[in-house]
Amino acid sequence: MKQIMCINWGTKYGAPYINRLYDMVARHTTPPFRFVCFTDTRQGVRPEVECFDLPEMPGFMPERTIGQWPKSRLWAPTLGDLEGPVLFLDLDASIVGSLDDFFDYGSPEDVILARNQAKPLHKLGQTSVYRMPVGALASLQPIFAADPQGIADKYRFEQHFVTKNAPNGVKFWPRAWVSHFRIDCIPRFPFNYFRAPRPPEDSRVVIFAGALNPPDAVRGRYHRTLPHLAPWPHIKRALTQKKKLKAIRQYLLPAPWVEDVPLPETPKE
DSSP, X not given: OEEEEEXXXXXXXXXXXXXXHHHHHHHHSOSSEEEEEEESXXXXXXXXXXXXXXXXXXXXXXXXXXXXXXXXXXXXXXOTTOOSEEEEEOTTOEEXXXXXXXXXXXXXXXXXXXXXXXXXXXXXXXXXXXXXXTTTTTTHXXXXXXXXXXXHHHXXXXXXXXXXXXXXOOEEOOGGGEEEIIIIISOOTTGGXXXXXXXXXXXXXXXXXXXXXXXXXXXXXXXXXXXXXXXXXHHHHHXXXXXXXXXXXXXXXXXXXXXXXXXXXXXXX
């Protein structure tokens, strides 16, 4: 049985994203599989999704950090009635190819992460899509709980903490399987003005990091606060910015393939 899980807290995503992710998983995974969501709300979630309450947060939620530290709940020794290896997916991921190989790759005992493609030389992991046996990271919870703010200040991102402290180390998915939307899908400047973003040929999962979310990609916005413009109006707007060259380069055409099902705007938390 293939096991897939996600986590939802607060108001940023909710049922529309949970349902969207399930729909993509169902179309790209050979049955049988289970789809489990640990969530603080069940309202509007489709019945095929098995919902469990959020595991307890170890320690407290640190401040002054941009990392997704509530994911530390999933390091718990038990997760509902799940046992053995389970594949985690971020709610804002886009699945563009078969997930079947993610369940067969490596050993069932491995903790396998995506590569952090923004800093490839640092050999860091990305937990937007990872697999682990339930409980494999349980020893990290008391370490984090003893000093949540200190850990967050040192590592910034929970995925960096996992990469450096997983009890038996981590492995990585093949580079081609997981694509970073901003890095891998948007054509390089100046071709981004003429060609729409698209996933690389061998990609299975496209992840979104930073301020560029799926609804922005669909609408051709580099950031939700900047509406999409035609090329020349965008350049004129960029010339009013402090970092003009950076603003000119940050352009993308709409990527409708990201919208597997209708996407709501992603609100700020």
